[in-house]
Amino acid sequence: ARTVHDIARLLGRRDGIQALEAEIAEAIVEHIRAETMPFDAALAPAAASYLAGELAVANPVLMVSASARGLVDALRARLTTAQAWAGFEQALAALERRPGARWALVREWLLALCADPEHAADARHVDEAAGLLLLGEALALKPTTTGLHADIEGLLGEHPRIAEGRMRLAVDDFAARLREHRDRFVPGYRRYQAQRQALAEREREAMRLDAFKPRPLSSFVRNKLINDVYLAVIGDNLAKQMGTVGESKRSDLMGLLMMISPPGYGKTTLMEYVAHRLGLNFMKINGPALGHEVRSLDPAQAPDATARQELEKLNLALEMGNNVMLYVDDIQHTHPEFLQKFISLCDGTRRIEGVWKGRTRTYDMRGKKFCVVMAGNPYTESGEVFKIPDMLANRADIYNLGDVLGGMEEAFKLSYVENCLTSNPVLAPLATRDLADLYRFVDKAEGRPFSANALSHSYSGAEVNEITATLERLLKLRDVVYRVNQQYIASAAQADKYRTEPPFKLQGSYRNMNKLAEKVSPAMNEAELQRLVSDHYLGEAQLLTTGAEENLLKLAELRGVIDETQGKRWAQIKRDFLRNKAMGGEDADVGQRVVAQLADLSEGMKSLASVADAREPVAAAPWPALLAALEKLAVREPAPAPVPVSETREADTAPSASALLTALAPLVESLQARTEQQSLLLGELVRLAGQGGGREPALSETERQAQLEKALKEFSDRLHGRIQR
Template structure:
């Protein structure tokens, strides 16, 4: 039998026609069903099982950036820090358009006391950029790790972090390397990143037992480090000079020039979701929460309009809570300023023990959670004192002096 009218090319076609032998066709079809299809199905299963095994080994889900539900994009982030971080990442990753840099380099170094949302902020940025976030846990590395060879790590947790870091180098593109709590690491370990953060963009690594030199020039790779001015034993932590010279350093716990009001208000904005009364306002509109803040600050409702529909009782309760939070914020700010001042002081010039009580967003949120509209000023003062008395219990030394 001859079949005609075919277009295209095929080994069985001759001038647009094909000779068909029915019995031979049925034999080939039966062989296909009996041998080829089961073999292909088995191959697909093996491929799927291998991919799942490798996925579990590499734990790829942990590299997907996720944003906490409690994250607040306050005005300080929106107007101050995100533009600064964006400028640094444009230097490291490149920018869209013809004006992008070809000499990609640099490091983003975030310094602040604990509780200011350094990790949460970078997870948000990585999520919005759509890049892989490889988080390296500084305390898991410890002070003993000075090499990028997993075989030299003293324990399993440190080895896992080094393997994760080398996997990021192996990925080599569209990745953000985020090293958290660098005050717990050895400065010699941080020195390994000096060449990665300059124009050469090279670093030595070891992947699956093989030593490699990774050349990441022109690749979309960002390096971010975050830390606290104090180490876990209370000593001052120093970033290697050559690394610090290559970094854009920002202190999320300090007031940036010209943005004092935005910094102060960020304490309130971050605490909105922690207080049950204010959370109901903020859940409907962040602008309405700022309107409540304006009323509490000025003492007048003239010219203030709300986007949502709230009862007079809801507004009165929210304003009462906000007035108390403004008082709490002033205490928290004074604690924060003392912490930053003490952290910047050389030990040789100290006349008193280091001040290690913290005035962070985390402290503000803990206190805001307990604020009620009917509380008196004395009750609020007692609440603050009890909070810091509890915080002082965990200080290894100088608790009395800090209080």
């Protein structure tokens, strides 16, 4: 021991000390196990370190605390007074060869002594006192008078070691607890942390928690329409669902936000951006993955794995409860019975029945930062019915992102340009700068006053011209896409039985605008721009299920570029469409078509009757004038006198006359047939007049009918007289 300590003191190398301490500690542990002594083997390294330090001096002397010496003296005095000391020594002598038993016997006596309140404070020195009593005469011992404990007073905290604001701090106790903390608690805590981290990583992968963090697209532009319109209405709804800070907070939290529009208007992107700004977990439930077969929130009843995964995500959102935006996307692909499950969640009770890990639970969302958002497309090309339960719709604030809100047409049209900035290489830098620059460039492109000094960024003259030229072309495309959008929504919202032309299915969304903006360059002329639009929508039309031709013709009409041939074809298609609709459609049977035709005839007769009723009174018929005209027709005109022709001239013109008669023969026959028809007509009129003149007008006939009978009678009499002459 002295040698290794000298090496450490003179040369600074402690390997020998460490090896000696390890050897002593091993011997202590072996002795404890061999003698079955009630010692903790973890204390062996500390005991070995103390012994190595004491053995390094010339005359080793072991230190003994005054408390341990006091316990030994108190036990001896107590047993001597009771005349039991001699018996105690005889018992120890009997256990000479059993160190473990001797130690246990002495320790039991000392613990019994410490049960006395007078010695209770020295209970932690029982082991030291037992060693001193057993080995005190064999070792060189030196008691110390240094105090090993102190009382700290005036403490205000709550702790098991603090009693009445006082805590006793002992050096040996502190060293023992520090050793316990270092050797057992810290390694155990580190193992616990590693195990917890591994478990959390495994569960995070199983639950896909990273997928629930909102990640707005890098191309997202917070345009004027979002700032001025959408954020305001969305904020009002979320305040109704989650509450606000301050005295204006509502106590009746309820509601639902429903966003509808055709595809490509940024419903999901907008709500993901809102969730990101509010610090909410974005729990997106995919409607098409659920399908029309899912009607329950129980994952066990899901028809396939994808539907089960979506239901588990939905129930996880309910289990999380706080800081959650539950976003159900494409609800037009879900069953109305499934949507009915959210009715109670969206009213004042804010409760919903869910299933978590196979057990049904009732989730109460009152007072929690939880909101429900649904999105869908009611304008489906396939004609799929968009059904929302009435009670759910009554609780929802519904906004159509594809339609123009009142007074916001300019902001809506401008949003087409704002959202396609990142798609065009010339305009992409504007997306990362102040959008006020974009609005000034738009003013310049539209012919309004412009000043380059008002721009927040320094642009060269070439850049200004290039950006302006690009925006001029984009604004033209914007107008076309906007008209397509308006026509699409108007057509999709119209019932088939009221249509006057085929449905229009081409879309004018932000996505279409971005596709067009990618290919726009400032050097394009008008013809190239028109060709770009035509090519784009030609590709879009080819993906339609039916009606590609009529949609392209309607698009040409909207753009004002339809030619004469296309106009005739479009008119024919509309006529055929109306005729087919009148016939009941392709799927109608013969009976339905007949009923449809009869209904149209009935409506036509009603319309004629209404027109006749609404017509002004007709003036009295001019019977005298009509009678005079008929008499003139009945008079046969005398044939014209023949012109004398000389024999010589007749001989000369004989071949020409023969050819002329041959050519005029069909005309003569036609005139003769016409004369015969007129004769038949006159004869029939005479017969009718004779029948009319044979009876007197009834007293119930109107004045006009009487005048007609009288005129016909006069006409009959005159006509008979002319024929007889």
